[in-house]
Amino acid sequence: MDLTSESTTAAVVDSFAATPDPRLREILQELVPHLHDFVRKVRLTLPEWQAAIEFLTAVGQKCDENRQEFILLSDVLGISMLVETLNGQSSGTESTVLGPFHMVASPEREHGDSIALVGGGTPCVVSGRVVGTDGAPLAGATVDVWQCNAEGFYDVQQPDVQPPGNGRGLFRTDAEGRIRFRTVVPSHYPIPTDGPVGKMLLATNRHPYRPAHIHFIATAPGHRELTTHIFVADSPYLDSDAVFAVKKSLIADFVEVDDPGQARAHDVANPFRAASIELVLEPADVG
Ligand code: BEZ
Ligand code: FE
Secondary structure (H helix, E strand, O other), rough: OOOOHHHHHHHHHHOOOOOOHHHHHHHHHHHEEEEHHHHHHHHOOOHHHHHHHHHHHHHHHEOOEOHHHHHHHHHOHHHHHHHHEEEEEOOOOOOOOOOOOOOOOOOOOOOOEEEOOOOOOOEEEEEEEEOOOOOOOOOOOOEEEEOOOOOOOOHOOOOOOOOOOOOOEEEEEOOOOOEEEEEEOOOOOOOOOOOOOHHHHHHHOOOOOEEOOEEEEOOOOEEEOOOEEEEEOOOOOOOOOOOOOOOOOHHHOOEOOOHHHHHHHOOOOOOOOEEEEEEEEEEEOOO
C-alpha cells in the first residue's frame, strides 16, 4: 500500500482503533493528527527530528529519584499549568503547580511554630484559614507548607547548609479552621538549569526565574485536595514566571508591621512582615 502524508495519518489513527481502554483510544487517536499536523506545518527536517530525539533522550537521562526533568519540561512549556487549571476547583481557591521540591515529608508542627530553622532573612508571620465553599471553617484539615529560604534555595538543594525540614511544616487547623506559622520571606529563585531544559531556556533567551512564593497542599475529609501557592506581591518575575504558574488571585501582600508589641506577641523580631491566605476547598463530589 502506498501511503501519502495524509493517508499515513489516517492509517496510524486507525491502528489504535482496537484499543480496549476507550480513554486511551481517544487520547491516542487525538494525539496522532496533532503531531502529524505539527510536523507538516513546520516541515520538520531529518536533522531537526534527530535533534529532537537527542533532546528528549537527554531529558530522560537527567531523571533520577531526586530529579524529574520531564516535569520541568512540562512546566516550562506551560503544560503542567494547563493540566492543573483544567482539573482545578471550579469554585474554591485557584490551584497552581506542585513543582519538584515537595519530595520529602514535611515535619508535623504546632500552631505558631517557626518553619525557619536557621537565621537570616526577613521574619514573617503567615496566618491561614481553611474553609468550605459555604464559608464554614474546616477544623482538623491538614495544610502542608514548603518554601525556599531568603536566598532562594529549598532545604533539599542545600543539604550541607540547611537542616532537613527547613522551610517545611505540616499543620492541622484549629476549631476555627485556622493555622499560623512563623517563617522568613522567601526569595524569587531560578528553576534548575543544569540540564537540557536549562539549555533550552538559554537557547531561546528565556530566564529561569520564579517569583517568590510559599507552597500549600490543603486536605480535609469530604473535600477536594488543593495544591496552590501564595505569591509575594512585591516580588520580581510576577509577570514572567518561568513556569507560567501565577494567578492574580494568589498574589498576597506581605505587609510590613513595625510594632514591638505585635512582634513580641508573635515571638518574631521587629519589624516583620505579615501575610494571610484563605484556602477554600470544594466538596469532594464537585467535578
Ligand atoms: C517550584 O515552585 O518549586 C517549582 C515549580 C516548577 C518548576 C520548578 C520549581
Ligand atoms: Fe517553589
